[in-house]
Structure formats: C-alpha cells, structure tokens
Amino acid sequence: MLEFEGVTKRFGSVTALDTCTFSAGPGRLTGFVGPNGAGKTTAMRSVFGLVELDAGTVRWRGAPIGQRERQRFGYMPEERGLYPRMRVRDQLRYLAELCGHGRRQSLRSVDEWLERLGLADRARDRVDTLSHGNQQRVQLIAALVNDPDLLVLDEPFAGLDPIALESMSGLLREVASAGRTVLFSSHQLDLVEDLCEDVVIIDHGRVVRSGDLAQLRAGVPQRFVELRHRGGPPDLTRLSGIVVAESVPGLVRLQVAGDVDLAELVAEVRRSTDLVSFSYRPPSLPELFREAVTA
Numbered sequence: 001m002l003e004f005e006g007v008t009k010r011f012g013s014v015t016a017l018d019t020c021t022f023s024a025g026p027g028r029l030t031g032f033v034g035p036n037g038a039g040k041t042t043a044m045r046s047v048f049g050l051v052e053l054d055a056g057t058v059r060w061r062g063a064p065i066g067q068r069e070r071q072r073f074g075y076m077p078e079e080r081g082l083y084p085r086m087r088v089r090d091q092l093r094y095l096a097e098l099c100g101h102g103r104r105q106s107l108r109s110v111d112e113w114l115e116r117l118g119l120a121d122r123a124r125d126r127v128d129t130l131s132h133g134n135q136q137r138v139q140l141i142a143a144l145v146n147d148p149d150l151l152v153l154d155e156p157f158a159g160l161d162p163i164a165l166e167s168m169s170g171l172l173r174e175v176a177s178a179g180r181t182v183l184f185s186s187h188q189l190d191l192v193e194d195l196c197e198d199v200v201i202i203d204h205g206r207v208v209r210s211g212d213l214a215q216l217r218a219g220v221p222q223r224f225v226e227l228r229h230r231g232g233p234p235d236l237t238r239l240s241g242i243v244v245a246e247s248v249p250g251l252v253r254l255q256v257a258g259d260v261d262l263a264e265l266v267a268e269v270r271r272s273t274d275l276v277s278f279s280y281r282p283p284s285l286p287e288l289f290r291e292a293v294t295a
C-alpha cells in the first residue's frame, strides 16, 4: 500500500499539493486524474524523493520511503528519461543493472520484456529512431525491468494510437493482477473509468475525491436517464426535479435525483412519445470529475 498523508508542497506562492491524503492499494489500478497543474506530477515525484515536501509523509507498507524501498519501485516520469542516442537493449540493460541486478539477470529480463511488447526486432536500434509509441514502450520496460512492487506512471497513455493504448492497458491490468500497486495519471477519463478500480481526483493541489470508483459513482445523489424515442420529444413538464441535459431528435438525456420515481417517469414519457429504450445510471467518471472539480 502506498499512502500519502497530509502531503503539502509549495513552490513560492503556488501551493502544488495541499494536505493531500490518499492511498493506492496492491492488486489494483489507481487512476490519478485532475486538471492541468493540479499537482499530479508533483505528488508522483514525491514518491521518489524528487521534491522536498513542506509537510506530510509518503509511506510504503506503513513506513517512510528510503533508497532501499525505491529500488523496488518502477517510475515512468513525465519527462521521459531515456538517452536518445543509446541503443534500446543496451540502455535497458544499463538501467536494470543500476537497480542492482546482475548482468545475466538484467539481460534476461530486458529480452523478455522486449519480446512481450513486440520490440525484440528494434533492440539494436537507437532510441531516437523509434516512434513516439515505441519510445513509450521502452520507457515502460525501463520502469518494469526490476520487477517492481510499485509502479508509478506519469501519463503513460499520452500520444498512443488505439492499438498501443490497448496493449498498454492490458499490460497494466496484468501487472496489477500479479499483486502490484499501480498508480498512473491520465487526462483520458473514459480510459481510466474502463481500467481502474480506484481513482484519485485532485484539483488545485487538493484531493477532492478518492477511493473505489464504483462506490464514488454510487455515492453521488444524481442519476442520469437516457431515453430513445420515436416521434416528437417527450413532454416532461408535469414532472419536477428533472433537468434536461441534452435533447436531440430521437434522444433525450436527463439528470434526475437518485430517488426519482422511475415508473412515473416512464409512464409520463410514454403518454407523449413512443419510447424505444431507456437507461438509468449513476454518473460516469467524466461527469463525476466535472462535478468534483467545479464544486
């Protein structure tokens, strides 16, 4: 378990992190989301001792983090830290050896990962000759070569094409299901929603929501109703507590209170139009995010 407790970091007059408390658990994917400049990178850097905190602590398995613990962590920084002119395999082997692995073990691990991520045929190429997506994969391998207990990734999906995105998602799922703790930041909320059991939403340095995503969604009082219909739009004027979020030909999206009488709503819709389909759901992560960061 990775735990942030009361973590505070100021840069001059900017409070990048303001008494942040949250955790990321083993065997789960935790998505770290927030607007630009919210403090995600600063928080992730603090796990690796790259920022000096003004207050609070970051703990791993209940204890403060030192050099020994960090040897068992993997990190994909925002400023991708690869040597552009070095060959892929040499570079990864070098990084694995820096983590304390012997030469033979390093090479075995690097070759396995290159094979798994479809980069074996690029092993002897210079990093700067690889596409953005492939450089990203090499960067991911660099974070994985020491078989880390904790993986921290700063926007691992940025700039990936749909195929690369799927393979990165599958890999992170696999890493987490092997019992590791995975914390990653992303602006792709739909992806985070599909992938993560847990989320942390940060805004202006403050954690505004954190925990199990399904519980966070269920805990919000609003619900969303989507009605597909034939003919004119439904007449909802006799109902109260309903906000029309979107109305286009054949489709109406409503925001309603959690205790809305659905039978009454459906009956009312069917009085005025031909109802084709109906869905009722808690807010999605993008909706939760909008509600949390503007509140």
Ligand SMILES: Nc1ncnc2c1ncn2[C@@H]1O[C@H](COP(=O)(O)OP(=O)(O)OP(=O)(O)O)[C@@H](O)[C@H]1O
Residues within 6 Å of the ligand: 011, 014, 015, 016, 034, 035, 036, 037, 038, 039, 040, 041, 042, 043
């Ligand atoms: N070294 C630094 N010196 C001064 N200010 C900094 C430094 N690092 C971060 N900041 C400021 O701290 C705040 C948080 O930045 P941070 O990079 O952690 O946000 P972020 O959530 O990762 O943003 P993004 O989504 O845009 O990557 C911002 O206002 C940023 O300008």
